[in-house]
Amino acid sequence: MAALGQAARLGIGAFENSGQVELRPDRTEADVAVIIRAAYRQVLGNAYLLEGERLESAESLLQQGLISVRGFVQAIAQSELYRDKFFYSNSQTRFIELNYKHLLGRAPEDESEISFHVELYNSQGYEAEINSYIDSLEYQESFGENVVPYYRGFKSQVGQKNVGYSRLFQLYRGYANSDRAQGQKQGRLTWEVAKNLASPIYPVSAGALTGLSTGGRGETYRIRVLQAASPNSTVVRRGTAELIVPYEQLSSKLQQLNRKGSRVISITAV
Numbered sequence: 001m002a003a004l005g006q007a008a009r010l011g012i013g014a015f016e017n018s019g020q021v022e023l024r025p026d027r028t029e030a031d032v033a034v035i036i037r038a039a040y041r042q043v044l045g046n047a048y049l050l051e052g053e054r055l056e057s058a059e060s061l062l063q064q065g066l067i068s069v070r071g072f073v074q075a076i077a078q079s080e081l082y083r084d085k086f087f088y089s090n091s092q093t094r095f096i097e098l099n100y101k102h103l104l105g106r107a108p109e110d111e112s113e114i115s116f117h118v119e120l121y122n123s124q125g126y127e128a129e130i131n132s133y134i135d136s137l138e139y140q141e142s143f144g145e146n147v148v149p150y151y152r153g154f155k156s157q158v159g160q161k162n163v164g165y166s167r168l169f170q171l172y173r174g175y176a177n178s179d180r181a182q183g184q185k186q187g188r189l190t191w192e193v194a195k196n197l198a199s200p201i202y203p204v205s206a207g208a209l210t211g212l213s214t215g216g217r218g219e220t221y222r223i224r225v226l227q228a229a230s231p232n233s234t235v236v237r238r239g240t241a242e243l244i245v246p247y248e249q250l251s252s253k254l255q256q257l258n259r260k261g262s263r264v265i266s267i268t269a270v
Contacts, residue, residue, distance in 0.1 A: 021148040043076040068145040103133040105152040226263040
């Protein structure tokens with residue numbers, strides 16, 4: 001946990017000073033309203049929410065006690081609202097980074113976590129990708145049924161890798177900052193995760209937000225791919241291929257492979 005002065009300088013003072021937002025059995029209508037606001041803020045990355053965008057049906061179910069806080073979080077993440085704000089407009093790796101941040105309160109820790117979710121989405125689709133976070137043992141142990149997810153990565157956690165602390169700062173840039181306002185469409189952690197390096201920590205400033213550290217530019221990556229079978233071929237077996245791709249083209253190449261139905265097996269720095 002950061003000291004008070006350091007927490008303020010890094011922009012995490014609001015989280016250091018606030019407790020968990022939990023819906024208790026003796027809740028009031030006002031308590032549920034607090035939960036709803038906190039859930040929207042966390043899952044939507046502090047994005048501005050129009051009145052007409054609210055998920056009134058899911059809110060009503062929560063107010064009546066027919067779904068838990070976890071169910072409400074799931075409803076937001078599965079909604080067209082979440083897809084519009086984070087899925088359609090971002091690269092696949094950026095989307096996965098944001099899912100980790102919004103739903104598990106931390107950053108991806110290594111390449112295997114990114115590769116797992118790339119493969120999961122390619123094979124089972126959007127709903128399975130979202131449910132894999134919310135239905136996970138990690139989610140249950142961290143938040144249970146009635147705690148709104150929060151940024152756990154700023155504090156020491158059992159089993160957490162030290163690198164996760166610095167990587168979360170690449171995704172989080174202040175309590176008032178919005179994931180939508182950052183204007184970042186490509187993955188922030190691509191270079192660090194592929195090279196297994198810790199991310200630099202920058203104090204939050206009022207100026208423009210920097211993305212990845214400049215050392216990532218000019219790097220190249222090897223992508224191992226299980227190629228999609230040709231629709232006109234009678235051969236069932238699918239071959240593997242290796243592609244060498246510059247850093248600047250990595251996200252666009254992954255999207256292209258996804259559209260072709262190819263399955264990414266691994267991504268490693270050359």
